[in-house]
Amino acid sequence: MTDQLRVGDVAVSPLPGGGYGACQISEITDEHVTLHALDWSGPRPPELTELPDTGLVLLDHHSWSDRIAQISVFPQNHPMPPDLEWIGNLPVPPGVPAGGTSFSGWQSPVGDMVRQRRWERLPEPVRAAYRALRPPEPVTADLGGGPVTLTTSLGHLDLRSGDIPLPASGPVDWSVLDRLPRCTEITWSGPDRGLTAALARYPLVSGVNWFDAPPLVDLSDTSVLSLRAAGDELREIRLPDGAHHLDLGPTGSRCTVRAADRGRWLRLALFLATPSTPAPSGLDGVRQVSLTGAGVLSAATVTGLHEMHTLRLQWTGPPGRLDDPAALAGLPGLRLLEMVDAYGVDADLPAHLPGLRHLDIHGLRGSVAKELRARLRRTEVGLSLAGAKSDRWLAANMDNPFRDWADDDPKAGAAACKAFAAALRAVDRLPATRTPADAEPILRTLVEAINQIDEKWGIVDTLRREEAGDAFVTLATRAGVPTPTADDWFDKWRDF
Template sequence: MKPNTGDIYCVFVEQLQRYAACQVTRIEEKTKPLAAVLELDWTGDKLPTEEELDKMKPLYCDYYFWNNRLDHSYVTAQVPKHYIFAGNRPPLITEETNSYTANWHIGRSIVSQLKWQSIPEARRRSFKEAAKDNTPVVVGDVQLARSTSAVNHVALRQFSDLSVLEQFPCLTRIAADRPYESLLPFVNGNPFIYELQLENHGCTSIDLRSSSLERLILQADGLEELYLNKEVTFLSLTGTPSPKLKIHAENGGQWLTAAFTDNAPPVCGLERLAGLHVTGAKELDLELIVRSYPHLKELRLWGKPGNVVNLQQLEQLTNLTIFSTYDMFGFSGEAFPGPDRLPDLTWLWMTSLPADAAKAIKDKYKKEVPKGLDLSITKPRKPEWLAENLNNPFRDWDGREHITAVQAKKAMNQYKKTLAAMSALPEQIRSGGLTAAEAESALDALVSDYTKAFNQMDRRSCFIETVEREEIYTVLEDLLSGAQETLSAAGIEVDADKLFDTFDKLRDF
């Protein structure tokens, strides 16, 4: 459904168990039309009456670091299926916005605003006052502003006593990489901490029921029991979850999105899980996922690349509204359920998938776009491409908008050439054909060649931007990590910092 300027739409917000509302204030007619959407200060247990529509006002937000700010952003001018047209009124604001978001998210700000207002006023006032205060606070060798909102594991290591965190009233995010006896009590007692990253915690049981967390990124190794608070909406478990792991979440995870690496654990307590993300997948059986998480509304799968079987089981997820894949293969278009089997689907994005499946799925769903489906089927891959790119870390460059096929091919070949040369070094050392000093010199030369190759590629078209620069660095990091491991077994220690210095000195991108 295409919106019009002034249209007011309502959507049911699960966390509130009420309807929220928004208004389209402007339409930008571009190649892909955009709609400026404003969240409104209204909720109701049923759709609004004409009288209520006349009284609606913009939602002015002051939660956390927002100060009397509107939630007003451009989104794709395609109303999602589950949004309900309530009426049309002259736009409540005429100011333009320079904010853009990926999708319609009405209700998010009103949930945050209500949560903020539930915090005692004195604490809220202290937060707002500190947000303007950049007075330095010195703790050990660390100096942080009083307005600091995030503390990472490097800073935490400098604190002999975590009670020092009380000096930062605006603290909202903490990242720790070792056990701290007082950390969890602090998080449980602070209403402003909405994100916690925790690694190497050494706990078999973690209880966060008294916290106000919204996001939790947690190393799962050794963990057997996890108690979550009601407000948490995103849980990412890294490492290897224990088969004994039991997660206690509000209503079995009814409002929770969980992210796992490689695969999703079968039964772990999240029987009503709303959203599931699987990254780095190699082999996925959708039948097992559906059996463990039958109430999913969102399912996103990222391959390494990976294969997925029993894709037809998607039709069992009758509440599914969002489905996306990236670098996932092993299925046909016939296996993908049609629109009649997934009637609530509002978002279908599949990138880098079998070419025949891409065409069949696009044909099945293109008629759903005018009805509110956000459809994107891109980078169809033929079997020959997959065979060649299975172990190519630059495979995503093939089909990227500003990168040519020739540049993607050159990047892949440079990776393969560098990997082969580095992999040959240990045998050359063991056979006596290479000394330790010569191996070190050879590595430096390989890093130089790797860097110069990308300099040469970028010289004419300057296609290497921030994302590509990070990818080139990450690939080199993986190459040197592998070299460190194999050469260490051959009795040679690699100075990676020195090699990265070579990379930084030579690179022009």
């Protein structure tokens, strides 16, 4: 599809949270496509005749300063969304640079427009307080459990970490948010304790992470756009109009979600405790779904989500198998299937997907990759493959959390895998009565090895730093080191 695009082509796109917008191509190179948002939105898709002279979207929300809503996309890394509809060609407005300096996905420019429009709807005192904060200042706050020093620039109020004292029970003093004019995200755990009412009073907060959630999480009167919720007691979630992200799970049983248009405008991400975990009820209109789980996923999870056009499957551990693949045949609108670490998936999968238009896989067996290329060579299904590995490599490294580093740099990846494997063997040789002090030199050697790998090959970006941190904590837990101690060691020893 991308080889047919031209500079000036215009696409209509659904907007996060509801409605439609439009974007336009300003540059095409051998490697990337650059798009900018047009200053138009509405409840229905626009006609091309409505879009000339609509102007550009300038971003000045939060800390932005009149930047054009423009993004460059690497098509080889970001397959084109099925709901991006190309409707014609128009002259590129004056003042649009040919190439962008930021990189993301195809629909990022219209997503930026939604965030800008939301910012413009916030009360002026809220916006003024956010912008006036120069420089940050310390502030003493008390949520009812005792004073603590925070900073006025705090963007994420994490009340799950234990660093901020809370009263043992009863209401929390949420007026602390009056003194945090840049707080846009809250992490919380347990019963409501006044959180929902506070969110209704503080419209700047758009992101909530709620763990050990109560049976009902009702955010319908808030300005929350993105919710991550989990908990054994959670049974029902009510989202406000305009919400566009729901990350759910694991939960103790099936959950009901109430969202606008049965979830049509949501991106739904499910974190599954078991392969048999069903999708929540109430979201049969959802279009974009991702499933994440360890080892085995089941296509039966998404049975009933008949309007879905994009499905992403991500395995967090071996074998990377998909059970019940025939269930995907009941999704006639499925056009894009993405898979990460699908080492247990075989080449028969496309046979269950009659409407598929693009298959994107990162991490699979080399033999399966070869067979897929042969099967799809003369079909209309686009195929993107990366991270194919031989059976020999997988036999040695399947359980290694650094196995995918080899996709970017084989030597760096091999060194990271070797360092982790050595650390794992050393931890498993520790005596049963071990103490954290026994594990400390082993864990420090691992971090120093990653320091050297990054110094030599420069491979550790933000994502890989998180992967290294997760691997370190997993190994530390295996060695009996408390997580707070492991986190402290990791941050103290790492140079990346």
